[in-house]
C-alpha cells in the first residue's frame with residue numbers, strides 16, 4: 228500500500244516537473260518571439276502608412292471581388308482584423324471566423340469590427356481551434372511563419388476547408404531586415420508627407436520596429452519559419468492544395484499563394 232502511495236507521489240512529482248519544464252519552455256520561447264500584444268498597439272499604422280502592406284490588402288480585395296459570396300470565411304491569425312473587415316464589408320451575409328490567439332490583437336479587431344454581427348472570435352491558435360463548420364474561403368496573411376509546425380498547420384488549414392474551397396495565403400519567408408524597412412518607410416513618408424510627419428509616424432510606430440527586430444531574431448533562431456517561394460509552394464501542395472497563382476510580394480520578403488483545396 229505504502230509503495231503504491233509513494234509511486235503515486237513520484238508520478239505526480241514527475242508530472243509537476245514536466246509541467247514546470249513545459250511552462251519554462253513556453254515562457255523562454257515567448258521571450259524570444261514577437262510580443263503580439265505590444266505590436267497590436269501600433270499595428271494598424273502599417274495599414275495607414277506602409278504601401279507594401281496596403282498592396283497586400285488590395286490583392287486580397289481583388290481576390291474577394293472575384294469570388295461568389297462565401298458561406299463561411301476563416302481569417303487565420305487575423306490580428307487586428309484588417310482582412311476580416313474587408314471580408315465583412317464585401318460579404319455581410321457570410322459567417323466570418325477570426326482566429327486569433329493574442330488577446331491584445333483580438334481586442335483591437337473587436338473594436339474595429341464592432342459594427343458587424345457576422346463575426347465570431349476564436350481566441351486560440353490554429354492548432355487548438357475547435358470550429359464545428361468548415362470554411363469555403365480561408366484568408367491567412369503573415370501568420371503561418373509564426374505558428375509551431377507548419378506542416379501540421381497546413382494540414383489543419385486543409386482540413387478546415389471544404390473540398391474545392393479557396394485559400395488566400397501570404398507568408399513572410401525571408402528574414403526581416405529592419406534597417407532596410409526603416410529606410411524604405413522613411414523615404415516613402417518624407418516624400419508623401421514631409422519630414423515632420425515622417426518623424427511623428429516613426430515615433431508612433433517605434434513598437435513596430437521593436438517587434439520586427441524580435442521577428443528577425445526569432446527567424447534567426449529557427450523559432451519562426453523562413454522559406455523561399457518554392458519551399459512554401461511545395462509545403463502547400465504536400466498538404467493537399469492545388470496552387471492557382473503564386474507571386475512574390477511585400478518587397479520580396481513574402482509569398483502570396485492563391486490555393487484550392489483538392490477535391
Ligand SMILES: C[S@@+](CC[C@H](N)C(=O)[O-])C[C@H]1O[C@@H](n2cnc3c(N)ncnc32)[C@H](O)[C@@H]1O
Pocket residue numbers: 263303304305306307308309310326327328329332351352353354367368369370373374375
Ligand atoms: C503579423 S500578425 C498578422 C495579422 C494579420 N493577418 C495582418 O496581416 O494584418 C501575425 C498574427 O499571427 C497570430 N498567430 C501567432 N501564432 C498563431 C497561431 N498558432 N495560430 C493563429 N494565429 C497565430 C499572432 O497572434 C498575430 O496576430
